[in-house]
Amino acid sequence: MPESTARRTIIDPMTDSTFSQFSQFIQTELGIKMPPTKKVMLQARLHKRLWKLGLDSFDAYYEYVFSPDGREHELPQMINVVTTNKTDFFREPNHFDFLVEHVLPKMIKRHGLEKRFTLWCAGSSSGEEPYSLAMVLHNYSEQVHGFKFFILATDISTKVLDKAKLGIYDEESAEPIPVIFRQKYLLRSKERDKGLVRVSPEIRSFVRFRRLNLIKSDFGLRETVDIIFCRNVIIYFNRETQEHVINKLYHHLSPGGYLFTGHSETLNGHSVPLKAVAHTVYQKEFNGDKSSHFPVITLKPAELFVSERPVIVRTVLGSCVAVTMYNRQHGISAICHALLPDGDKYASELDSQTGSGPYKYVNTAIPIMLQRLRNYGIDPKDLEVKLFGGADMMVTDSENPNPHPVGQSNIHAVLKIIKAQHLTLTVSDVGGHLGRKLLFYTHTGEVLLKRIQSSTELDSPL
Numbered sequence: 001m002p003e004s005t006a007r008r009t010i011i012d013p014m015t016d017s018t019f020s021q022f023s024q025f026i027q028t029e030l031g032i033k034m035p036p037t038k039k040v041m042l043q044a045r046l047h048k049r050l051w052k053l054g055l056d057s058f059d060a061y062y063e064y065v066f067s068p069d070g071r072e073h074e075l076p077q078m079i080n081v082v083t084t085n086k087t088d089f090f091r092e093p094n095h096f097d098f099l100v101e102h103v104l105p106k107m108i109k110r111h112g113l114e115k116r117f118t119l120w121c122a123g124s125s126s127g128e129e130p131y132s133l134a135m136v137l138h139n140y141s142e143q144v145h146g147f148k149f150f151i152l153a154t155d156i157s158t159k160v161l162d163k164a165k166l167g168i169y170d171e172e173s174a175e176p177i178p179v180i181f182r183q184k185y186l187l188r189s190k191e192r193d194k195g196l197v198r199v200s201p202e203i204r205s206f207v208r209f210r211r212l213n214l215i216k217s218d219f220g221l222r223e224t225v226d227i228i229f230c231r232n233v234i235i236y237f238n239r240e241t242q243e244h245v246i247n248k249l250y251h252h253l254s255p256g257g258y259l260f261t262g263h264s265e266t267l268n269g270h271s272v273p274l275k276a277v278a279h280t281v282y283q284k285e286f287n288g289d290k291s292s293h294f295p296v297i298t299l300k301p302a303e304l305f306v307s308e309r310p311v312i313v314r315t316v317l318g319s320c321v322a323v324t325m326y327n328r329q330h331g332i333s334a335i336c337h338a339l340l341p342d343g344d345k346y347a348s349e350l351d352s353q354t355g356s357g358p359y360k361y362v363n364t365a366i367p368i369m370l371q372r373l374r375n376y377g378i379d380p381k382d383l384e385v386k387l388f389g390g391a392d393m394m395v396t397d398s399e400n401p402n403p404h405p406v407g408q409s410n411i412h413a414v415l416k417i418i419k420a421q422h423l424t425l426t427v428s429d430v431g432g433h434l435g436r437k438l439l440f441y442t443h444t445g446e447v448l449l450k451r452i453q454s455s456t457e458l459d460s461p462l
């Protein structure tokens, strides 16, 4: 829809039912709390968009924003106006002092200077926070020779990310930057009267900006990071979402890594396995998951497990398949470990060897999982489904491959059910000739996977 230059039309107030539709979307998709007390604020922010588009009612805007064209062109704009992006250079400055005086020396002592330290600034807004970090760390690298670092900065709002990438700010907003850093790391605009400064290319080169929604299940980050700054972001989320996001950040932290939250965002009372080391600074223990206070259970072949509480489920797969299901809204998960595709076909042959039972077969275990989740009021279309395993463990000779690999049949059986039930498969890691060890985190739906190179690894920790 083209943006309008027409005169502003009078727009009727948003109805309660339209507000509740917007608020539901904003809470579930962005994590941001939107109680009825925020209706006036939401209307004021969306007014600008209605005027731009020449629309005369919030209902028409709602219809447009969730149409195929609107989802592509308007939804990012709506997210831009809904998010609160307040930030500053050197906001909450004692965090930067703590970083340099305590965190970095400890990390260097442990890891040496061989590695490049990685930081993630999650909810980085228009760039003032990651650039403050880059200035502090660059200055540190001049004192500690050999110290190397890289910063990933992410936000959900495309508008702030565009500004951040440019690195151009009002002179006034640069005032909190220590004078020595301003002299070293800022360039003045040639046109003095514009009152603008730009972060130097060298400092900009340490920071990469990317759009990322902290609510989405897969952050798409391949490696863990040493330090996370996620400040003044979760304060806008409800308690359940806060805990969910912090647990996900935890999984992206290296053992011994640190999480910095905003000064009013303490994790007291939250169920997260992080140790407070200073006010709003937390550390992940070195032995990582083993030290977490979440119970660990082992799922044996032909077993199925459904959980509404945080549990780490461990299982080992060869030709068997594990299917995990997770509903973010309710925080409920299920996992099954099936050995064979189809009860009818294999039951008589193999029940005598492995015992019978409905969870042994893909074609009965998955429908049972779905039914159990439906009992919690979960619609299967709101599940994130993941599939693992199905290796062909029998093949030793590539010239004489196994003509009936059970692993392949298991995979096909799962995919057939997924299609028939209209489920969304978000991740799959299947096939090949190696076994897999999995850790499934029931409170986040995440899976840690390790390939097993040989049978001797079967009992090694994941």
Ligand SMILES: C[S@@+](CC[C@H](N)C(=O)[O-])C[C@H]1O[C@@H](n2cnc3c(N)ncnc32)[C@H](O)[C@@H]1O
Pocket (backbone or CB within 6 Å): 029, 030, 031, 032, 083, 084, 085, 086, 087, 088, 091, 122, 123, 124, 125, 126, 129, 154, 155, 156, 157, 160, 212, 213, 214, 215, 230, 231, 232, 233, 236, 262
């Ligand atoms: C108040 S700003 C804080 C900026 C900076 N961290 C600081 O402390 O100065 C919060 C930022 O979080 C971002 N944000 C809100 N919800 C988000 C989500 N679901 N995923 C990623 N970023 C989000 C907003 O776009 C906004 O830029």
